[in-house]
Amino acid sequence: MKTRTLPFLPLRDGVLLPAATATIPVGRATSVALVTSIEAGAEVVVGVQKDAAVVEPALADLQPVAVVARVRRVQRLPRGYQVTLEGVARVKVLDVVKRTPFLTVQVEELKDAVFDEAELHDLVLALKAELKELEDKAQGPLARTIEALGDEDDPSALADRTAATLGLPVHKEVTVLLTLDVVERLREVMRLVAELKAQGEVRERIDNEVRKEFHKSQREAILREQLKAIQKELNPSGGPENDVDKLKERLEKADLPDEVRKVAEREMGRLQGQASGPEQGVIRNYLEWILDLPWRVKVEEQGSIDDVQQKLDDDHTGLDEPKKRILEHLAVLQMTGTAKATILCLVGPPGVGKTSLGQSVADALGRPFQRISFGGVRDEAEVRGHRRTYVGAIPGRIVSALKKSRAKNPVFLLDEIDKLGKGWAGDPEAALLEVLDPEQNHTFTDHYLELPFDLSEVLFICTANDISALSPALRDRLELIEIQGYTQDEKLGIAKKHLIPKKLREHGLDAAQLEVSDEALKDIIASYTREAGVRQLQREITRLCRNVALQVARAVDKKLAHLAVTPAQLKDMLGKPKFFDERSERTMLPGVAIGLAWTPVGGDILFIETSRMPGKGSIQITGQLGDVMKESANAALTYVRSNADALGVDPKFLAESDVHIHIPAGAVPKDGPSAGVTMFTALVSLLTGRRVRPDTAMTGEATLRGRVLPVGGIKSKLLAAHRAGVTRVLLPEKNARDLDEVPAEVREALEIVLCSDMRQVLEAALEHDVVPPTDAQGGAPRGARA
Helix, strand or coil, X not given: CCEEEEEEEEECCCCCCXXXXXXXXXXXXXXXXXXXXXXXXXXXXXXXXCCCCCCCCCHHHECCEEEEEEEEEEEEECXXXXXXXXXXXXXXXXXXXXXXXXXXXXXXXXXXXXXXXXXXXXXXXXXXXXXXXXXXXXXXXXXXXXXXXXXXXXXXXXXXXHHHHCCCCHHHHHHHHHCCEHHHHHHHHHHHHHHHHHHHHHHHHHHHHHHHHHHHHHHHHXXXXXXXXXXXXXXXXXXXXXXXXXXXXXXXXXXXXXHHHHHXXXXXXXXXXXXXXXXXXXXXXXXXXXXXXXXXXXXXXXXXXXXXXXXXXXXXXXXXXXXXXXXXXXXXXXXXXXXXXXXXXXXXXXXXXXXXXXXXXXXXXXXCEEEEECCCCCCCHHHHCCCCCCCCCCCCHHHHHHHHHCCCCXXXXXXXXXXXXXXXXXXXXXXXXXXXXXXXXXXXXXXXXXXXXXXXXXXXXXXXXXXXXXXXXXXXXXXXXXXXXXXXXXXXXHHHHHHHHHHHHHCCCCCCCEXXXXXXXHHHHHHCCCCCCCHHHHHHHHHHHHHHHHHHHHCCCCCCCCEEECHHHHHXXXXXXXXXXXXXXXXXXXXXXXEEEEECCEXXXXXXXXXXXXXXXXXXXXXXXXXXXXXXXXXXXXXXXXXXXXXXXXXXXXXCEEEEEECCCCCCCEECCCCHHHHHHHHHHHHHCEXXXXXXXXXXXXXXXXXXXXXXXXXXXXXXXXXXXXXXXXXXXXXXXXXXXXXXXXXXXCEEEEECEHHHHHHHHEEEEECCCCCCCCCCCCCCEC
């Protein structure tokens, strides 16, 4: 091969291909010396450095293939020179001959190789077709350059010129430069064209989407400006133009914590920006909730402790102990200036005034009052709210009540917390743990808001009928205040002071038209109601008022001079009595004893019956009793058998007899240990033929050694005995400490006998006369627990 020695111009970042023209800036001293010493028409060798960082490249720093180029023009610039070169042919750099004043190299000419003429022809046609498509999409000078390529007949020149036109990265142009086989070079260029074409299509699709969104946004902006102009014409006063402006104005005026304001302003920015459709509605609702909550709004308390006591006394008769506990709680709050105290929980039967106590406290303090009912709630989101990701999401009941109260220190009555359920959506009782914990509720976070709200200044009062349904963790957060029920005199006072005036107003009557005597009221309480509270009594008084309202409506002049209700008229106005004293009838035979039971709706009495029949010594226990009550029956029977001689019972009474213990109202579940004394007394009465005194009821747990153990619910049981007309009650000796809780009038009306041993119980309960034992029947209250 023929060799030549020519000046060398190394390129740091660029490639010059044969048949292509390029203008190259020159900055290195050796390169400047080269271009200033040559003229147009001279030939130089243009090579590519492997590493652009090398300042003085050696032979090893250069690509093996270079290009002989013809100088078209040398132009001086303010900072250096630039030279326009036209590639002529590929050469191989053999050696660096001289380095000063510029590089001179020895090169050897390289010939193009063609191994497949047929494929070469097909590739040329295919490449020109691709270039035609590019030409249709290109614009300006690029389109004209591509059009010129279609006239190129030399396959090698077509490949080189096409590669130079595509604006490829250096490493891809170097690949084309180093490929001597024309067919292979055309294949590489075809691949590069296809790749560029695909990139162009993706770029075009993205540009179209961006342009479309831009036009859409531009259109919305124009329409928004037009809408503002229309609203300005319709609202010349200059007030808020739409909901968004109103929200923004409210946000600027609102007194919000820094964290809350930061979130609200961020959401307002989204609302004023690109938010649209459903998202806009979600953001607007969220902002409205934030602005409606009383983050820093407080109501100044108006009443003192004396005012609260006066209000409680005016609204509620009796309940001295619950009132005292509430006043003590409020006194601590006022003295410390903080609400970090135990949460109050009023526990008692229905109708005893738990809810109205909370209302009275709020009225006396001048605080807003909100009642939140949790009866039947099974979803944790009812307490904490739903997350905003759900359609139709709203805050929980706590935040909703805060919005209604419009103050951060209201009185919240959480009603029926013992009726909370547990479902697939979580445990709402667990969600209440944070709400009712004074150490945590200052940062209560609702799922909907996702912002902490301070509940420490809210006065929480809970109500429940049965605290056994509450979890230990929740009970630990509550200060329990028991409201056992009312005595007959207290019910009489409530009816005269509260119920009758209230019902007269509701029915359009006045006191001159209806008067209910004390005797009639006592008869209603005793014969038409049997409850711890006054709810049924209120219903009976409502019936009286309706009866009188009917008479007034039928009167010609719509006036009724005066109607005084006496006990004799009750049967005509209220129907026959619902309750009557059945103690004498039920206990006229041996084997029947009166027990006292506690139920979620207050105390009550129950009759325990025993029967003996010929048999082989089997024992039956019926009445849908729980395991504890069955065990109490077996323990009582065992004590009777082991002490038969001392009790005056035939030791072989089970040899030819069967014994049946039954507690009537068999459809009602019953359980508890405090019926042990009553079942023992009934068994001894049956086996000795001595009747139980009809004026006596009893309660207590019996052991196998004949000891009488203390039981719970003494106040409720004694109130129930008093309501039922019982005059003597047998109690465990260790329950003497519970008698202080019983109203004085009940203690005075009852003869309370304290017993520590079963022999004392028998001495106080059984009559001395002996009669033949016979079957007896009795009844038990619903849901009784002995």
